[in-house]
Amino acid sequence: LIELQNITKIYKSGEVETVALRDVSLFIEEGEFVSVIGPSGSGKSTLMNIIGCLDTPTRGNYFLAGKSVSKLSDSELAMLRNKMIGFVFQQFNLLQRATVLENVLLPQLYSGNRPNKKEAMALLERLKIAGLESKYPNQLSGGQQQRVAIARALINKPKLILADEPTGSLDTKTGEEILKIFEELNEEGVTIVIVTHEPYIARKARRTVALRDGSIEFDEHINEG
Amino acid sequence: LIELQNITKIYKSGEVETVALRDVSLFIEEGEFVSVIGPSGSGKSTLMNIIGCLDTPTRGNYFLAGKSVSKLSDSELAMLRNKMIGFVFQQFNLLQRATVLENVLLPQLYSGNRPNKKEAMALLERLKIAGLESKYPNQLSGGQQQRVAIARALINKPKLILADEPTGSLDTKTGEEILKIFEELNEEGVTIVIVTHEPYIARKARRTVALRDGSIEFDEHINEG
Numbered sequence: 001l002i003e004l005q006n007i008t009k010i011y012k013s014g015e016v017e018t019v020a021l022r023d024v025s026l027f028i029e030e031g032e033f034v035s036v037i038g039p040s041g042s043g044k045s046t047l048m049n050i051i052g053c054l055d056t057p058t059r060g061n062y063f064l065a066g067k068s069v070s071k072l073s074d075s076e077l078a079m080l081r082n083k084m085i086g087f088v089f090q091q092f093n094l095l096q097r098a099t100v101l102e103n104v105l106l107p108q109l110y111s112g113n114r115p116n117k118k119e120a121m122a123l124l125e126r127l128k129i130a131g132l133e134s135k136y137p138n139q140l141s142g143g144q145q146q147r148v149a150i151a152r153a154l155i156n157k158p159k160l161i162l163a164d165e166p167t168g169s170l171d172t173k174t175g176e177e178i179l180k181i182f183e184e185l186n187e188e189g190v191t192i193v194i195v196t197h198e199p200y201i202a203r204k205a206r207r208t209v210a211l212r213d214g215s216i217e218f219d220e221h222i223n224e225g
Numbered sequence: 226l227i228e229l230q231n232i233t234k235i236y237k238s239g240e241v242e243t244v245a246l247r248d249v250s251l252f253i254e255e256g257e258f259v260s261v262i263g264p265s266g267s268g269k270s271t272l273m274n275i276i277g278c279l280d281t282p283t284r285g286n287y288f289l290a291g292k293s294v295s296k297l298s299d300s301e302l303a304m305l306r307n308k309m310i311g312f313v314f315q316q317f318n319l320l321q322r323a324t325v326l327e328n329v330l331l332p333q334l335y336s337g338n339r340p341n342k343k344e345a346m347a348l349l350e351r352l353k354i355a356g357l358e359s360k361y362p363n364q365l366s367g368g369q370q371q372r373v374a375i376a377r378a379l380i381n382k383p384k385l386i387l388a389d390e391p392t393g394s395l396d397t398k399t400g401e402e403i404l405k406i407f408e409e410l411n412e413e414g415v416t417i418v419i420v421t422h423e424p425y426i427a428r429k430a431r432r433t434v435a436l437r438d439g440s441i442e443f444d445e446h447i448n449e450g
């Protein structure tokens with residue numbers, strides 16, 4: 001499903017160059033459950049942004065579902081991304097002027113689907129934030145905002161979920177409930193890639209990719225058998 | 226140092242009322258190291274905002290360093306807060322159009338001190354983000370932004386540090402380094418109140434206050450003796 005070949009990402013700001021990813025190759029098959037770990041600044045979010053077609057590599061090739069991402073037009077890329085990928089951002093990125101319900105339904109608008117309010121409400125229920133649908137993000141606690149971001153990532157029933165520290169603002173019990181939802185989706189065939197610094201989450205994945213200074217330090221399958 | 230008496234906080238939005246804190250009383254002496262835990266939405270950030278004089282209670286009294294906070298004028302309150310308190314926000318709240326260095330020095334400008342660039346650089350060094358001083362927040366990783374927020378909270382050498390999930394975006398190793406800094410400051414007499422959902426951090430505090438649905442569920446001293 002995901003094929004990154006020799007991906008390098010360099011951010012330039014005036015004279016300063018930051019190598020965020022250095023010659024990273026990574027193949028993830030459909031249905032996998034992968035955790036990505038590594039120190040702060042090691043390139044995890046950058047990697048997720050490239051996998052999620054939100055950023056382009058400086059060098060290297062990326063094939064998503066067999067398609068060469070760099071060869072797609074902007075609108076083709078947006079459509080592929082919108083139909084296939086659910087993204088939970090490290091800093092939520094909710095629309096401040098839209099209600100919780102509107103935020104959750106947004107990906108449906110973008111993918112040209114008729115907004116399904118019933119499904120959105122069912123997601124809020126599952127994430128234990130039912131009752132908050134008419135509130136605005138700045139009226140929510142950090143963990144409630146994070147769960148709105150998770151609901152939004154799930155509304156289009158994506159084949160691939162990219163979650164960047166989805167439990168960073170959640171207490172352990174609520175974090176475990178989120179993890180359970182990801183495990184259930186994975187059992188239904190959804191591919192899950194989750195950046196986390198929580199060992200209990202990394203352990204639940206069947207494979208762990210560790211980054212350090214922009215390169216893959218190790219890539220291990222756990223629980224083989 | 227901190228004396229909350231029967232604090233209730235109700236958010237009103239049109240017809241909807243949310244009771245974020247319900248009759249909370251809490252006394253914290255100078256030099257204490259307190260962790261605040263509880264499920265998402267239980268009122269932890271609301272409690273921190275009231276202690277940090279960033280929000281006013283709907284009912285009840287708050288005395289900070291013996292002064293009745295509700296009786297101070299806005300400018301007296303701002304001055305007290307600025308001189309005494311360092312606040313690490315759950316979502317960082319960095320100025321997007323200011324560099325890392327400018328963000329860290331901001332509290333010094335507000336407290337009328339001459340900005341001490343040397344001290345700011347030393348803090349960045351201690352937090353392992355030296356070299357990033359000329360970057361803007363949107364050029365940093367989540368954990369780097371969190372450490373800028375921590376540096377900013379420490380620049381005025383506050384007597385009270387209120388840290389709302391200061392390691393939420395940090396890998397465990399970096400999180401432990403942050404905790405060590407807080408422990409060192411506490412040994413120098415700084416009062417620390419830290420909201421966390423990480424058990425390893427809650428255990429390092431000498432006292433844990435647990436919130437549930439806006440009330441104090443338990444308030445226990447650990448390691449007495």
Ligand SMILES: Nc1ncnc2c1ncn2[C@@H]1O[C@H](COP(=O)(O)OP(=O)(O)OP(=O)(O)O)[C@@H](O)[C@H]1O
Nearest residue numbers: 139141142143144236245265266267268269270271
């Ligand atoms: N500005 C606001 N307007 C309306 N309701 C609010 C507002 N801020 C917070 N709330 C509500 O108050 C309650 C407590 O929120 P608070 O942010 O204190 O929780 P928290 O314990 O910090 O949660 P988390 O662990 O998720 O950060 C929540 O139910 C939240 O929805």
Ligand SMILES: Nc1ncnc2c1ncn2[C@@H]1O[C@H](COP(=O)(O)OP(=O)(O)OP(=O)(O)O)[C@@H](O)[C@H]1O
Nearest residue numbers: 011020040041042043044045046364366367368369
């Ligand atoms: N837009 C940008 N411009 C310049 N440098 C950037 C930009 N975004 C990220 N970086 C740099 O790239 C490196 C990797 O960043 P990234 O956000 O991928 O790290 P991360 O592993 O997600 O860290 P964290 O665990 O703290 O979230 C960091 O050194 C960061 O400062």
Ligand SMILES: [Mg+2]
Nearest residue numbers: 045090366367
């Ligand atoms: Mg990141």
Ligand SMILES: [Mg+2]
Nearest residue numbers: 141142270315
């Ligand atoms: Mg909070």
